[in-house]
Amino acid sequence: MMRQVRYVEQRDPLAVPLLAELAVEYSSRYGGTAAEVRRDLTAYPAAEFTPPDGALLVVVEDGEPVAGGAFRRYDAGTAELKRIWTARDHRRRGLGRFVLAELEAEIARRGYVRVYLTTGPRQPEAVALYNAAGYTALERNIQHEIGPLHRFEKHLPDSGPARPRGAGDTGVHAGNS
Template identity: 40%
Template sequence: MYTIVRTTSENEHFRALVNELDKDLAIRDGDDHAFYAQFNKIDNLQHVVVLYEGAEAIGCGAIKAYDTGTAEVKRMFVTSTHRNKGYASAILKELENMARQLGYTKCILETGVKQPEAISLYRKNAYAIMHNYGQYEGVIDSICFCKTL
């Protein structure tokens, strides 16, 4: 049984999970990690979710405004021992619900080609590959997705 809590980036469990995420990404991204890290700051994120299994925080995600109608999904993560149980999809669905409630009509996100689990997750949840946006335009190791809500 799990629960999802809406919070902000001040949440200590969210910060701890993002720390784990960043360690994993540093390994996957190698020399490119600093480039991606600059776009993943968590200061002042107002729309964050943390997923708990019992009292243990095991997953997280966030959204932030990209433009007036579009929310960008950020910092999606589930601990390695809790993957393949549907938690990431539950987090993503909660973020989509939050985005709808905030008046957004679309979600976009970026992930890396070295993150096949993430690519599979987004495809499974009806996200379509789009042209790389913003700072990811022309970055060959980035894959961007979108979904109309």
């Protein structure tokens, strides 16, 4: 099986099915329609998920988008993870951890030293993923209409000289799995 990591824009045809499935998943867990949730997901300015400060990646296996995730600038030294997702038919294969590792590597290349994220109270799989990947749980002091959000952070190891943000890789990485 050929696995590729592609950096795309929010409206790229490879990202569309993952965001649509994510909207269905969130609506089933938290309420609202999939269309309402999709509008919320795409309400963020798409430019926040493009270089120099952010990225959106999609993992493609044999031509099919199977997982993805994004980050954007949170503050000068911190990237915020968003939209980590694995397609329903491809779960339990380590793709979430793979996406997380790819995002962390790109975040470090962009010069960020810390990763921050929030996840909802009805996403135990996400909490388990972040705990297993070495994230530190922070106080759950953000109240949201769906309940208190889980907050996490991770300080990235010093990986040597960083590329200036804006020199991010927008290409394709390939590998076998």
